[in-house]
Every structure is written in C-alpha cells, then in structure tokens.
Amino acid sequence: MQTRFTADQMADPIIVQANAILRKCVHCGFCTATCPTYVLRGDELDSPRGRIYQIKDMYERGGPPPTTTVKHLDRCLTCLSCMTTCPSGVDYAHLVEAARHKIEEHPAARPLADRLLRAMLSRILTSRRLFHAALQLARLTRPLAGLLPQRLARLAKMAPERLPGPSPVLRPQVIPAEGRRVARVALLTGCVQAVVDREINEATVRLLTRHGVEVVVAKGAECCGALPHHLGKKAQAVAKARAAVEAWWPETVEGGGGGLDAVVINTSGCGSAVKDYGHVLAGPDLALARKAAAIGALAVDISEMIARLGLQAPTRPTGQRVAYHAACSLQHGQRIRTLPKDLLVTAGFDVQEVAEGHLCCGSSGTYNMLQPVLADQLKARKLANIQALAPDIIAAGNIGCLMQIASGTKIPVVHTVQLLDWATGGPKPMALQ
Numbered sequence: 001m002q003t004r005f006t007a008d009q010m011a012d013p014i015i016v017q018a019n020a021i022l023r024k025c026v027h028c029g030f031c032t033a034t035c036p037t038y039v040l041r042g043d044e045l046d047s048p049r050g051r052i053y054q055i056k057d058m059y060e061r062g063g064p065p066p067t068t069t070v071k072h073l074d075r076c077l078t079c080l081s082c083m084t085t086c087p088s089g090v091d092y093a094h095l096v097e098a099a100r101h102k103i104e105e106h107p108a109a110r111p112l113a114d115r116l117l118r119a120m121l122s123r124i125l126t127s128r129r130l131f132h133a134a135l136q137l138a139r140l141t142r143p144l145a146g147l148l149p150q151r152l153a154r155l156a157k158m159a160p161e162r163l164p165g166p167s168p169v170l171r172p173q174v175i176p177a178e179g180r181r182v183a184r185v186a187l188l189t190g191c192v193q194a195v196v197d198r199e200i201n202e203a204t205v206r207l208l209t210r211h212g213v214e215v216v217v218a219k220g221a222e223c224c225g226a227l228p229h230h231l232g233k234k235a236q237a238v239a240k241a242r243a244a245v246e247a248w249w250p251e252t253v254e255g256g257g258g259g260l261d262a263v264v265i266n267t268s269g270c271g272s273a274v275k276d277y278g279h280v281l282a283g284p285d286l287a288l289a290r291k292a293a294a295i296g297a298l299a300v301d302i303s304e305m306i307a308r309l310g311l312q313a314p315t316r317p318t319g320q321r322v323a324y325h326a327a328c329s330l331q332h333g334q335r336i337r338t339l340p341k342d343l344l345v346t347a348g349f350d351v352q353e354v355a356e357g358h359l360c361c362g363s364s365g366t367y368n369m370l371q372p373v374l375a376d377q378l379k380a381r382k383l384a385n386i387q388a389l390a391p392d393i394i395a396a397g398n399i400g401c402l403m404q405i406a407s408g409t410k411i412p413v414v415h416t417v418q419l420l421d422w423a424t425g426g427p428k429p430m431a432l433q
Contacts, residue, residue, distance in 0.1 A: 001023055001024075001056065002023075003023060003060070009060075018056075021092075022055075022056050022095070030086060031081075031082035031085055032048070034082060035047050035081060036079060036359050037374060038050075040377055046075055048086075050072065051072055054068070054072060054073070055096070055099045058099065064109060065102065065106055067109070073096065073103065074370065075374065076096060077328070077360050077362075077367050078365075079328035079360040080332035081332050084335075093333075100230070101234045104233065104234070114370075117369075118233075118370070121366050121369065122228040122233045126225075126240060135195065136163065164196075167198035167202055169201050171217065173217050174214065174215070175209060175215040175217070176214055177208075177212045179212055180212055181212055181214050183213045183262070184213070184260055184261055185262045185305065186216045186218055186260055187205065188221060188244070188263065188264070188265045188267070190223070190224070190267055190399075191222055191227075193267050194222070196399065197402070203422075204417050207421045210424060210425060210426075216251050218248050219247060220247035221243070224240060224241065226272070227365050229273060229280065241273070241292070242281065244295075245277060245281065245288065245292050248295055252294065254294070263295060263300070264300060265300070267398055268333070269399075269400060271300075271334055274299040277292040277295055278297075301330065301336055302416075303416065306343060307343060311343055312424045312425075313424075315424055316422075316423065318422075319350060320392040320393050321391045321392045322392070322394070323354055323389050323395070323411075324340060324396070324416070325382070326354075327401045340395075340397055343420055348423060352391055354386055355388070356382075356385055359381065360382075361404050362376065363403065365400060383405065386405070392411075394413045412429075414429045
C-alpha cells in the first residue's frame with residue numbers, strides 16, 4: 001500500500017510504525033473472507049482492508065478522526081482472524097490499537113454517552129472490588145432491565161444468579177507442588193474471571209500442583225491491562241501492565257527471587273496481552289522495557305504449560321462429547337490451535353470440531369456491551385454451529401467466551417482447564433453437577 005506521510009509526520013514514532021505496517025498490505029482481500037463483521041455485513045468499510053484504508057487516511061489527514069472511521073474501527077472485534085489469513089504478515093493488531101489510542105486523544109470523536117460508558121467499563125471491569133459491587137447492583141436492577149437503555153440492560157442481565165465468594169487462591173502466596181517439584185510458575189489470577197468464576201483459578205492451581213509445579217500468586221498482579229488497551233485507554237493499560245511486571249519481577253532469577261519457569265495465564269485474552277508486554281511497555285524507561293520483554297517471553301497459556309509437563313493419565317472414565325470453542329485470542333492472537341483439543345483427547349473426551357471455528361463468538365472483551373447487535377448475531381451463529389453437534393459439554397479457554405456462549409444455551413459451558421483437572425483427579429465442575 002502506498003503512503004504519503006510528510007517529513008513532519010514521519011517524526012512521530014507512531015506514524016513510523018503505522019507506515020511500516022501499512023506498506024505491507026497488498027490489497028489482496030484474503031482477510032475479508034475470515035473477518036466476522038465483513039461476513040455479517042458485507043461492507044468493505046467493516047473489513048480489515050477497509051479499516052486499514054481508513055486508518056491510513058486518518059493519519060495522513062491529521063486532526064480529529066472522522067466520525068465514520070471511529071464507527072467502523074469500533075465495530076472491529078480485534079479477533080485477529082485477519083492476521084491468521086494474511087499472506088503478507090500485516091501487523092493489524094498493533095495498527096488498530098494505535099489508531100484507537102489516537103481516537104481517545106480526541107474526546108469529541110464519540111458521543112458523550114458512549115465516552116461515559118467506555119470510561120465506566122474500563123474502570124469497573126479492571127477492579128475486582130468494583131466489579132463485584134457492580135454485579136450485586138446489576139442483580140437488583142435486573143427486574144427493571146426492560147426500562148433501561150439497551151447497553152445498560154445487558155449489564156443488568158449479565159450478572160449471575162449467585163456470585164461466588166472470593167477464592168483462597170487469590171491472596172498472595174506460594175502454593176507448593178505435590179511431590180517432587182519440577183517447575184515454578186507465577187499465576188495471573190485476573191479481574192473479571194476471579195469475580196464470576198472462582199472454579200477456574202482453583203482448577204488451574206490443582207492441575208499445576210498435581211503435575212509437580214509450585215505456583216506463585218504475587219501481590220499486585222491482578223488485571224493485565226487488556227480491557228483498557230482494547231478500549232484505547234493507553235495510560236490505564238500501561239499502568240496495569242507495569243503493576244503486573246513489577247509484581248512478578250522479584251520472583252524471577254534476575255529479580256533476586258527463586259526464579260520462574262513461566263508466567264501461566266488461563267484467560268487467553270489476558271495471555272495475548274501479557275505476551276505483548278515487550279511492545280506495550282517499550283519506551284524511554286529501558287529498565288522497565290527489559291523487564292516487560294522478559295515477562296512477556298515467560299508468558300504461556302495453561303494449555304502450553306500442561307503440554308510441556310505432559311498430561312497425567314486420566315484417573316476416571318470421561319468420554320463426554322465436548323464441543324471445543326477456540327477463543328480468538330488463543331487461536332489467532334497466540335496461534336495456539338490444537339493443544340487444548342489434543343489435551344482433551346488425551347484426557348479421554350470425545351472432542352468435536354465446531355464449524356466456522358475461526359469466527360468470533362461476539363464477546364471480545366467489552367464488545368458484546370458496546371456493539372450488542374453484532375455481538376448477538378455472532379453469538380447466534382456460533383451457537384447454531386455448536387448445537388448442531390449435540391455435545392454434552394462446551395469447552396473454551398477464555399472467560400469472555402464462556403460467559404457469552406453460556407448466556408444463550410442450556411448446555412454446560414466450562415473452561416478447558418476444569419475438564420483436565422476433573423479427568424486427572426480434581427472435583428467435577430459445578431456446571432456438570
């Protein structure tokens with residue numbers, strides 16, 4: 001793609017990065033076939049190629065972002081399916097995220113109500129305390145959901161009937177391995193997941209310790225910063241990422257701790273973010289940038305860690321038909337496509353392949369609240385493909401996907417790690433009881 005940036009514009013490192021990415025695009029259109037919003041709408045402006053052109057135009061013109069550009073970038077799920085299919089290696093992820101940061105610099109680019117909602121979500125969803133309080137309030141307002149604006153009504157409806165109490169694995173501690181220690185890892189306990197489903201972290205700890213892993217829960221490593229990052233809230237995302245890096249660093253060999261073999265993450269959206277810390281925290285603070293790059297290199301999804309260790313033989317018969325939903329952040333963001341399915345097969349489950357598995361379920365962080373119409377269309381399409389398999393269980397590796405899919409079906413929906421834990425000696429997941 002040809003670009004026409006001035007010398008003054010090329011003095012901006014953001015423009016330099018964008019220019020290098022834009023010039024890799026050859027207009028081939030392969031990305032349109034796998035883009036969820038283009039598949040739904042058939043609008044070139046809602047395709048990766050169309051958005052790339054709009055970002056290029058926004059940067060070349062300078063000034064406030066055009067309203068149409070904001071609209072079509074907001075409709076992007078950042079599922080990164082386009083990057084999986086792009087033959088030219090266009091770094092769409094960093095291009096669109098930088099463009100969203102640019103949009104946030106111009107408050108008038110969005111209506112006031114939209115700005116307030118986005119600010120509220122970035123604040124509440126990244127704090128366990130605030131999110132727990134918000135869900136309690138949402139439960140009380142659920143009977144009034146029909147009177148609320150559509151997006152606020154979705155917040156009221158998303159609250160579970162019963163909120164679990166805080167899990168004991170959330171407090172800072174070192175959880176010893178069972179038997180001989182073969183590895184030492186830090187665990188990201190997260191924000192949203194820690195509030196709505198305590199079982200996932202507990203199953204993760206049981207599975208790891210059973211396989212000889214010592215688990216470190218570090219003080220200060222809670223939210224990874226992924227949600228504000230995708231909302232364009234750069235300062236908040238950087239602050240969350242910095243806090244996580246500084247919390248984990250003392251546990252590394254260089255930090256003077258006992259050393260870490262990995263930073264384990266069981267929410268794939270967070271995993272994609274942590275693996276990119278070297279980019280997120282690159283800058284004039286060279287010491288922080290070095291730490292961030294080192295932590296990013298240590299980050300692994302729980303499926304990667306268990307595959308590295310070798311899953312123990314199942315201790316009980318399983319055999320249930322499992323429809324495995326591949327979270328976009330896992331299959332496209334982290335390029336982990338077969339490991340979770342292979343582990344489930346090893347654990348004795350009958351794993352079913354979901355049609356159109358490359359398409360997003362519509363969750364995508366806060367997307368299902370900010371773009372409810374498109375999110376519901378994608379959820380309906382995903383559920384139709386899953387239900388055609390008549391599975392006993394639906395499994396996924398990302399809390400957003402689990403909540404999105406569970407809101408539209410009576411089939412039990414559980415995290416992959418819960419099934420692996422159950423098969424190798426852990427308790428049966430509550431959703432299956």
